[in-house]
Amino acid sequence: MDDLYRDYILDHYKRPHNFGELDPHDLEALEHNPLCGDELGVHIRVADGRIEDLRFHGHGCAISQASASIASEELIGMELEEVGELDADWMIELLGIPVSATRRKCALLNLKVVRGAVTGDHTWPE
Amino acid sequence: MARATPIADPAELASLGVKGDFPIFARRFEGRELIYLDSGATSQKPAVVIDALAEHLRAHNANVHRGVYALAQEADAAYDGARRRVAAFVGAQPRTTVFTKNVTEAINLVAHAWGRGSAAGRANVGPGDAILITQLEHHANIVPWQMLCRERGASLRYLEVDERGELSPEQLDAELARGDVRLVAFAHVSNVLGTIVPVAEMTARIRAAGAVSLVDGAQAVPHMPVDVDAIGADFYAWTGHKALGPTGVGVLHGRAEIMEVMEPFMTGGDMISSVDFQSAEWNELPYKFEAGTPPIAEAVGLGAAVDYLSGLGMERVRAHARALTAYMLERLGEVPGLRVVGPPEAERRGGLASFTVAGIHPHDVAELADRGGVCIRAGHHCAQPLMRCLGVGATARASVGVYNEPGDVDALVEALLAGREVFGL
Secondary structure (H helix, E strand, C coil): CCCCCCHHHHHHHHCCCCECCCCCCCEEEEEEECCCCEEEEEEEEEECCEEEEEEEEEECCHHHHHHHHHHHHHHCCCEHHHHHCCCHHHHHHHHCCCCCHHHHHHHHHHHHHHHHHHHCCCCCCC | CCCCCCCCCHHHHCCCCCHHHCHHHHCEECCEECEECECCCCCCCCHHHHHHHHHHHHHCCCCCCCCCCHHHHHHHHHHHHHHHHHHHHCCCCHHHEEEECCHHHHHHHHHHHHCCCEECCEECCCCCCEEEEECCCCHHHCHHHHHHHHHHCCEEEEECECCCCCECHHHHHHHHHCCCEEEEEEECECCCCCEECCHHHHHHHHHHCCCEEEEECCCCCCCCCCCHHHHCCCEEEEECCCCCCCCCCEEEEECHHHHHHCCCCCCCCCCEEEECCCCEEECCCCHHHCCCCCCHHHHHHHHHHHHHHHHHCHHHHHHHHHHHHHHHHHHHCCCCCEEEECCCCHHHECCEEEEEECCECHHHHHHHHHHCCEECEEECCCCHHHHHHHCCCCEEEEECCCCCCHHHHHHHHHHHHHHHHHCCC
């Protein structure tokens, strides 16, 4: 079996969960991966201080699309305060594959977008 | 420029048999050979270049243009000798051949020193003027002009690329006929599409319209015979590290009449003839444009690189790139879902092919190629506006150098076919 391109990664890549538009929405952000020009945006609907619903949109590699898809399952229902505290380790652990230094940004792009929408912090997660 | 070289045996030309000249190919990666198809990003270096660089540092190192002692004179001779060889390699004059850091710095030099300058009492670029570039440019030949136009109230316009990846001379004529174009900047060979632009034809039209031309030769000089004088551009820039030389040294050739009236780009040591407390006078060409200690050892290394290329013969280098690219286009066609962008004929393109594979993002294509030990690049190739024209976010790109052989292309194709299986395609 391939270390990086595991079946579940490819499944999420080919059929990403929670992708599309969400209208109306309360929060949104759009980010680019400067390395490859990939683009990922998010629409978030908020209720009672939590992410009630969320949709990603954009294009990217298997790692970035699968990361967003996998993260979306965790993010829906999460308190906004908690979202602001998520870091890179959370995402990498959730993804469950060895991510090389050059592909790290692919995996973290979705968290950057979501954190940007929720907290206004547009820096790369560390 | 498109002179046909008689080819006795095409199979022979697809390999120059010089891999052994490049020490890096002795390396093994987890037991595998290095298969390097990323020369469009940077070339590998032959032993003669590495040795020349090391020998200069070992035996001839001193600063240039300042010392009277014997060692300093050796350094002067080595640096100025490198300039003469580099100029001669592309049919240019040493006096109008400036060493820069890279092509980016060379273009910035022109955008600043010419773009912000004036001649005969008129600003070279002012409100109502236009700079014309093309949709196939590298960011290095876009952003300096965006900055200049913004600062000067000028407009930036683009020549379009057609579906074959080529520019239209008619559109160039139409743009020039508007009468406001002050400078036209364009690549000799596209780093994404591979398109060979008919540079001499374009510079003639630009000159006839009274505009200045700048050609980015980064992807041309390493791979084909280039005669700067015959091309007739007012400025022609290229870089050492893509042409088997070291990083840190680029080249700008310019037209003497224009360079003489230009103010300097960067200022400081070496570029002055005298400095008073309040003012300074500029040194003669080319030193006026070389502020501070230049890349001496790197220039010496580049001198060795152009000697090596001359030894191979640039007609042969071009014939090899063409034959190997033709082979690559043919073999890539065997990969289901693979689409190559740019001119379909190897004859009309430099030694590279950018492509997409249906169902696999270019980054993953490059990662999967690496599984087969093959180095290719993926991304926007510093050409995001062109990516938008092509309707893709990114492509994968395989680019050849003098050391590549048909077997390298075979390894790429095998890796791509295996990669499709990983993705369940």
